[in-house]
Amino acid sequence: MKMAREGRLRRLHRRDWPGFLNGVVPAWVWQKFWGQVGRGQDPRIRWTAKYVVLCWMMMGWSIQGCLTERFREGWELLSRLSARRRRPGRCYQGLVKATERLGIDLFRQFWSCLRETIPRRVGRLWTWHGWIVMVVDGSRIDAPRSQANESGLGLAGRAKTHPQWWLTWVVHLPSRLIWDWRQGPGHSSERSHFRQMMPDLPSATLLVADIGFGGFDFLSDLTGAGIRFLIRCASNTTLLVDSTQQRIERVGQHWHVYLWPRNRRSKRPLHLRLIVLKRSGRRVYLLTNVMESQRLSRRMASRLYAARWGVEVGYRSLKQTLDRRKVLARTPEAGAMELAGGVLALALLMLQGAVAMGTRVGALSVAGALRVIRRAFERLRFGHRDDRFAAHLRSAVQDGYTRRRSKRARDWPHKKNESPPQPPKLRRPTSHENTRIEAFYNEKTLALS
Numbered sequence: 001m002k003m004a005r006e007g008r009l010r011r012l013h014r015r016d017w018p019g020f021l022n023g024v025v026p027a028w029v030w031q032k033f034w035g036q037v038g039r040g041q042d043p044r045i046r047w048t049a050k051y052v053v054l055c056w057m058m059m060g061w062s063i064q065g066c067l068t069e070r071f072r073e074g075w076e077l078l079s080r081l082s083a084r085r086r087r088p089g090r091c092y093q094g095l096v097k098a099t100e101r102l103g104i105d106l107f108r109q110f111w112s113c114l115r116e117t118i119p120r121r122v123g124r125l126w127t128w129h130g131w132i133v134m135v136v137d138g139s140r141i142d143a144p145r146s147q148a149n150e151s152g153l154g155l156a157g158r159a160k161t162h163p164q165w166w167l168t169w170v171v172h173l174p175s176r177l178i179w180d181w182r183q184g185p186g187h188s189s190e191r192s193h194f195r196q197m198m199p200d201l202p203s204a205t206l207l208v209a210d211i212g213f214g215g216f217d218f219l220s221d222l223t224g225a226g227i228r229f230l231i232r233c234a235s236n237t238t239l240l241v242d243s244t245q246q247r248i249e250r251v252g253q254h255w256h257v258y259l260w261p262r263n264r265r266s267k268r269p270l271h272l273r274l275i276v277l278k279r280s281g282r283r284v285y286l287l288t289n290v291m292e293s294q295r296l297s298r299r300m301a302s303r304l305y306a307a308r309w310g311v312e313v314g315y316r317s318l319k320q321t322l323d324r325r326k327v328l329a330r331t332p333e334a335g336a337m338e339l340a341g342g343v344l345a346l347a348l349l350m351l352q353g354a355v356a357m358g359t360r361v362g363a364l365s366v367a368g369a370l371r372v373i374r375r376a377f378e379r380l381r382f383g384h385r386d387d388r389f390a391a392h393l394r395s396a397v398q399d400g401y402t403r404r405r406s407k408r409a410r411d412w413p414h415k416k417n418e419s420p421p422q423p424p425k426l427r428r429p430t431s432h433e434n435t436r437i438e439a440f441y442n443e444k445t446l447a448l449s
Helices: 017-024 027-037 049-061 067-081 092-102 106-126 147-153 190-200 216-224 245-251 298-307 314-321 332-363 366-381 389-394 431-448
Strands: 132-142 164-172 177-185 205-209 228-232 238-240 254-259 270-279 282-288 425-427
Touching (some): 017 366, 049 067, 049 106, 049 366, 067 092, 106 164, 106 177, 147 332, 164 190, 164 332, 177 332, 190 216, 205 298, 216 270, 270 298, 282 298, 314 332, 332 366, 332 389, 366 389
Parallel strands (some): 238 425
Antiparallel strands (some): 164 177, 228 282, 238 254, 270 282
């Protein structure tokens, strides 16, 4: 058998990685994407919108440790894929200028076109207990201590800290696929980021979140937008309830409560359900605006909130597995491109796993899928065909053996030992508060009649 000549690219096959990628990102997605950003008619432009997205995506999968080497690897792969077309530019600075010309929203616009295929890809996993369960969470990403980053990003924490980025994303819980994301300086608000993503959530969404997404104003915005939620509350929340705290904690189940802070008495109080979960001798307090226990029972709430931890571990895939715990760009403009490209690379990596594995995508190993992608890159670079790419991707699953001991490190000097959240403050409403609450809800009943 004749071996492929080094550097020569064979015709794409649907079982190769490039052919498999064409199935993941069909032609109509590119057509819709070009309709949003403009395809461009100038033949002298080498960095088209498609080339920009693909190059940053391949840079996100690269194993190289500096941006120029990541660009070199991404450019070589793009050149292989576009051997019979006009090739992209040869320098990293040209890629940055082209991305500035197209705008940083380029990455989210592409993903908004592609995520329309997620319900079909995941099949029956799209709904869970009759809900489209979404989880929102945020995390910080480090940035170099350059003068441009210090002036552009500011300080996110105490004095003398280095610049940071704040990343907030919404994840589809059953499949753990990224649905949307927002980014900003390290002092950004994750609640503000989520408010920007609210209009793009599908109908029948149940939002699951941690304590950081509580608060009267935020929950009022969710209720006004018609979004159902299941959010943990703690001691910074005071709830009005018609029973004692000891009885609620002893009996558990669920209770109807009112959230009505003293500094928001001009607004209508929120009528919510308080669900108390018992875990390892501790209690977890969850607030929801789903008042019917048949639609969201205590057992369902326990399963949904326990599954939320897997989404928090998703940031480990970005920071540890893809080794993107720190943005390397020394300016805020280029750093925003690098961070968005890394998130898009992770999202598309997991979507390829969903295409290959179907309803088993929840067991996908991001590290295993990344190794399969990188091996495909090496074969593509030397012109070899990988007819078993999809089979290799289907085998990238998490280990299923039962561990006999914890994976926690024996001694970790920098580990945080924060105390668990304390229970919310529960008290009975006064007669005056009861009168005002009834007046608020009677006004609503009269307006609807």
